[in-house]
Amino acid sequence: MAAPWFLYIPLIFALYIFTQHFFHKLRNLPPAPFLNLPFIGHLYLIKKPLYRSLAKISGRYGPVVLLQFGSRRVLVVSSPSAAEECLTKNDVVFANRPHLLAGKHLGNNYTSLAWTSYGDHWRNLRKISSIEILSTNRLQMLHRIRVDEVKSTIRALNRASEQRRVVDMKTVFFELTMNAVMRMIAGKRYYGENVDDVEEARLFREIVRDTFRLGTSNMGDFLPVIRWLGVGGVEKALVELQRKREAFMQELVEGCKRRFKSYGGDGGEVVAEGQTKTMIEMLLALQAKEPDYHTDALIRSLMLVLLIAGTDTSAGTMEWALSLLLNHPHVLKKAQLEIDNHIGHDRLIDESDIAELPYLRCILNETLRLYPAGPLLVPHESSEQCTVGGYRVPAGTMLLVNVWAIHNDPKNWEDAREFKPERFEGLEGNRDGFKLMPFGSGRRGCPGEALAVRMVGFGLGSMIQFFLGLSMPKAEPLMAYCRVRPVAAKLLSQI
């Protein structure tokens, strides 16, 4: 009598796994864990946080690993040389982004700067952002906004200090960067005291919260069945969120257009006396010259990308830096001494001082080494077949560069888990090839690096200049008592 059919299922599964493994080797694909299960692939190996799980897998199978995340092939690289190979020799091949749900709905069907594929449209967006918005010249024009916001933060912390109130520093830094970036984008302030419009601010905060909640990768990206069945309603929520984001940003664009007209401007370079031209206004100037390309939709899309890419990353880095300083008082003291020696006690630190404060830059680099805000960069995808580490990588493979693993690997760094800013002293450009790349590298590397270094360096430098013996009653989230340094009391009159 024949055995019932279902008894063959384990056999079929085993055959599938062995055949997969055999062909994997035959095709010279990068190493992979043996058990590649039907439907889910290697997802069963993944726990949060993803970069730690991947570092563990790489520790076992090597710095170039090919995994299967459900329906997607994923190449994980975790050594400086493998990262270099991907982002130099194969930089163009890996310059695409995978089509993930967030890119479809929040990236306007994969057309926004962060989500669009490599090509003319991406090149144009990159050019606009690098030249028209994030160039040294433009950042200088927006300098006053950042100074204003840092001063306002110092004032708030000083009040908390006088009242001996403990402060949630995570919120302080998040609100600082959000206010600074939104004022640069549209001249609006939505957090803390003196918000422009309470209801508008409430709506904005809701949009920001939902974007950070829904905008990260979700299981539907890897298991299409979840997407088809609409499990969790994620896609519906993303569509609704994008509708709100677009409507909100369009209102801001309209507001900037009205402001423009009130100057009697024609969308040109004219700005009223004492006013700072916002990023939207910079783009409206382009719209006046070339309306067909620089549409409202393009302006909305660019601004939404900068808002999300530039805030949480910078705020998180400031929070980690302060947390590390509180746990390493000798580093804080050395940084204070550097600032006092360079600036004295009669004036406030300024962004332009950062270049002259090498130890502060070392602290920044060391923080970004230990806690990179993008531990796996943003996923890339290969447009054609290429080789990495001598292995064949097929077209359409998603690339994750495990920067966290590279930054924390004892093979690359002495005392890798120790906070030692001194390790960067004397290093030209404070970088060490592909051993340190918190902003990525190559064509898709972060275009906001200069702004980030200014915002984070200036924000952190100001904290160091003003406050002493910040103590940390609770590490998670970072809560601190801020005590004004005696030498900084005089400076308070300047803010």
Ligand code: HEM
């Ligand atoms: C400490 C702060 C920041 C860190 C650590 C950081 C890091 C990164 C990383 C790792 C990437 C991905 C690179 C890749 O895929 O290879 C990226 C992309 C990007 N970043 Fe940043 N970033 C920061 C701040 C900013 C700021 C302030 C802005 C602008 C306001 C910005 C705008 C962008 C944009 C638009 C992209 C996408 C570029 C593209 O796809 O072509 N970032 N950033």
